[in-house]
Amino acid sequence: MSLTFKxxxxxxxxxxxLIKPTLWSKADLHLHTTYSDGYMTPAETIEIIxxxxxxxxxxxTDHDTTEGAFLACDYARRHHxxxxxxxGQEVTTGEGDVVGLFLQRTLPRFDTAAVAIRAIHQQGGLAxxxxxxxxxxxxxxxxxxxxxxPFDAVEVRHGCPxxxxxxxxxxxxxxxxxxxxxxxxxxSHLPFSTGQAFTWFPGTTSADLRRAIExxxxxxxxxxxxxxxxxxxxxxxxQQRQGADYAGDPELQRFKxxxxx
Numbered sequence: 001m002s003l004t005f006k007x008x009x010x011x012x013x014x015x016x017x018l019i020k021p022t023l024w025s026k027a028d029l030h031l032h033t034t035y036s037d038g039y040m041t042p043a044e045t046i047e048i049i050x051x052x053x054x055x056x057x058x059x060x061t062d063h064d065t066t067e068g069a070f071l072a073c074d075y076a077r078r079h080h081x082x083x084x085x086x087x088g089q090e091v092t093t094g095e096g097d098v099v100g101l102f103l104q105r106t107l108p109r110f111d112t113a114a115v116a117i118r119a120i121h122q123q124g125g126l127a128x129x130x131x132x133x134x135x136x137x138x139x140x141x142x143x144x145x146x147x148x149x150p151f152d153a154v155e156v157r158h159g160c161p162x163x164x165x166x167x168x169x170x171x172x173x174x175x176x177x178x179x180x181x182x183x184x185x186x187x188s189h190l191p192f193s194t195g196q197a198f199t200w201f202p203g204t205t206s207a208d209l210r211r212a213i214e215x216x217x218x219x220x221x222x223x224x225x226x227x228x229x230x231x232x233x234x235x236x237x238x239q240q241r242q243g244a245d246y247a248g249d250p251e252l253q254r255f256k257x258x259x260x261x
Contacts, residue, residue: 131170
């Protein structure tokens with residue numbers, strides 16, 4: 001007695017699907033502009049990221065406002081349409097900062113992180129615990145709240161080199177806690193370091209990223225800020241203190257002229 005299989009009836013044997021590669025992309029979901037404590041305008045930020053960074057998806061997350069994010073999104077669509085900008089905000093709470101992604105409008109400050117998370121979710125957004133154990137430079141962090149609050153993801157790789165011990169602690173606490181989706185972000189206040197710490201996700205678009213966070217298929221990547229970007233920051237601050245207004249750096253002058261268009 002012999003058995004005959006109808007191979008065409010078995011969709012899982014589709015060779016194209018078996019060999020189809022998954023494209024992974026990089027996203028940096030924690031950036032600032034002059035609309036909070038960043039040092040460059042949304043347009044200037046986009047110009048430098050478009051030239052220098054290796055990411056094609058970013059989120060602008062100014063403190064307590066989405067205005068800079070909307071401006072960056074509009075500028076990128078007109079001048080660099082391949083660079084997608086997610087509307088975000090770093091929301092101040094009495095228990096530490098919470099980043100909201102995929103927001104529709106600016107959120108106020110809140111007394112607790114739990115209320116901020118609820119407000120972010122009411123807008124259809126995702127709530128991210130950023131730098132949860134970083135306490136230097138007056139940074140407000142939620143700490144052990146990542147063990148109990150309904151965050152959608154946690155930033156386990158914060159871009160500043162001083163955050164390395166806190167990054168290790170965050171990863172450890174998350175591993176033995178809720179096992180939230182783990183992100184990497186630069187937290188750049190000057191765009192020279194954008195994308196040096198980043199998040200890997202399968203796909204290419206913001207919709208793909210959201211799906212990856214919701215299904216916990218993201219992973220942190222990259223390093224902390226590199227020496228070259230730190231030197232560029234020091235030069236920039238020196239020029240600003242001297243009142244040079246980009247005069248000492250032709251590239252920055254060109255970016256400023258482009259961004260003023």
